[in-house]
Amino acid sequence: MNASPAVSQPTKHHSILVIGYGNQLRCDDAIGPRIADEVAIWRLPQVKSLTVQQLTPELAAELANSETVIFIDACRMDPDQAVRVTQIAPRGMETAGSTVPSMGHTCDPRSLLALTHSVYGHHPQAWWVEVKAIEFAVGEHLSTTAEEGIAEALDAIQALIQSQLDSVTSSIKPHA
Numbered sequence: 001m002n003a004s005p006a007v008s009q010p011t012k013h014h015s016i017l018v019i020g021y022g023n024q025l026r027c028d029d030a031i032g033p034r035i036a037d038e039v040a041i042w043r044l045p046q047v048k049s050l051t052v053q054q055l056t057p058e059l060a061a062e063l064a065n066s067e068t069v070i071f072i073d074a075c076r077m078d079p080d081q082a083v084r085v086t087q088i089a090p091r092g093m094e095t096a097g098s099t100v101p102s103m104g105h106t107c108d109p110r111s112l113l114a115l116t117h118s119v120y121g122h123h124p125q126a127w128w129v130e131v132k133a134i135e136f137a138v139g140e141h142l143s144t145t146a147e148e149g150i151a152e153a154l155d156a157i158q159a160l161i162q163s164q165l166d167s168v169t170s171s172i173k174p175h176a
C-alpha cells in the first residue's frame with residue numbers, strides 16, 4: 001500500500017472555544033485564566049472554556065474542533081485603553097505539504113491558527129481579547145486596573161459570544 005499517513009479531520013464538538021492564558025502566580029498575568037474560568041461558570045451551550053498557562057501546539061486539535069475561538073490574555077496597553085478586541089487571522093500560513101516554522105514550546109494566537117490550518121486544513125474564526133495589565137510580580141492578587149479590565153472584557157466577550165451564536169442560528173433557520 002502506498003498511502004501516506006493522514007491526519008483525521010475532527011468533527012465539530014463545540015461552536016465557540018474560549019482560551020484564557022497566563023501565569024496565575026504572576027499577579028495581573030492571571031487575567032486570561034480568570035476570565036476563562038468565569039466564562040465556564042456561565043455554562044453556555046456550544047461554548048467550551050479552557051484555562052492554560054501558555055499557548056502550545058497541542059491546542060491545535062481543540063481549535064480544529066471549533067467554529068470560533070476567543071483568546072484572552074493580559075497585556076501592557078496605552079493608559080487610555082482597558083480592553084482591546086481584535087479579529088485575527090493566521091500568521092505564517094504555509095502552503096500544503098510544507099511545514100510551519102518552529103514555534104518552540106509557546107506561540108501566539110496567530111501562529112497557533114496557522115498550525116491548525118496546516119495540520120487540519122482549516123482554522124476557526126478567531127478573536128483576541130487583550131486586557132490591560134500593569135503588575136507582573138510574583139503574587140496572586142490583581143491590580144485595580146486588571147479588575148476593571150476583567151469586568152469590561154467579560155461584557156465584550158459575552159456580546160461576542162452572543163453575536164457568534166446568533167449568526168450560527170440565523171444561518172440554519174429557513175428563510176421565509
